[in-house]
Amino acid sequence: MSRRPLGDQAIAGTVRRIVLGAVVCSVGLYGAALAQVSSNKPAAMDRLLDALKTAPDAQTAAQLEARLQHDWLQAGSPAVTLLINRGLRLLETGETAGAVQSFSDAITLQPEVAEAWHQRAIARYHAGDLNGAIQDLHETVRLQPRDFAAFRTLADIAAAQEDWKGAYAAWQKVMEIDPKTPNGEDRLRDLKRKALGEDT
Secondary structure, eight states: OOOOOOOHHHHHHHHHHHHHHOOOOOOOOOTTHHHHOOTTOHHHHHHHHHHHHTOSSHHHHHHHHHHHHHHHHTOSOHHHHHHHHHHHHHHHTTOHHHHHHHHHHHHHHOTTOHHHHHHHHHHHHHTTOHHHHHHHHHHHHHHOTTOHHHHHHHHHHHHHTTOHHHHHHHHHHHHHHOTTOTTHHHHHHHHHHHHHSOOO
């Protein structure tokens, strides 16, 4: 299915509402965060996110990103994790309708699992449901305001629609949460140039 275009003002307004609606904590503790992590515990997630905020370099940030994304994928019950993994497999093979259904089933069982919403947003986008994808990303960052991966997806969607201001706003949130994300500064400069017509 082809992606349905959305007007520049509509998508830009929606993207900015998502970005502005996310409250990001700025307290950072790097220290022994990795050693203290207990899988799928909110406090452990917060420690990892705090560590990500103060990561000393891109390599450390990439390791923390991978750990967080793994834990977010495993944050639900065994049944929900199974459904999310099934959805990911279907998405990889291009079976977007089946993927959307699997993620929807996971959401029905455990709607507080932010990653189920995020993955359904990706599946919906690939299925051509842009409005549904944006709505799911809104719910993702409501549940997990420091989900750098969701803001990255939001930036990608906005950029694909050539909504450069929306993409720039979303990528600013990525950098706020994850300052050392690999190639983050380069992309920020590029999006700023496209959005504002200036170099940094």
